[in-house]
Amino acid sequence: xxxxxxxxxxxxxxxxxxxxxxxxxxxxxxxxxxxxxxxxxxxxxxxxxxxxxxxxx
Numbered sequence: 883x884x885x886x887x888x889x890x891x892x893x894x895x896x897x898x899x900x901x902x903x904x905x906x907x908x909x910x911x912x913x914x915x916x917x918x919x920x921x922x923x924x925x926x927x928x929x930x931x932x933x934x935x936x937x938x939x
Contacts, residue, residue, distance in 0.1 A: 914922065
């Protein structure tokens, strides 16, 4: 009987701890400053404008 509760606590506690860690990590993320966001957007567009051989389309 006690072992059943121990396994329940371990399983539910592990899932709760993992979920709490994910939520904590998401909350600590900082948004990119506008200048960095624009630079990232330009670099992505530049990369997608290239063909697989590395040549501009």
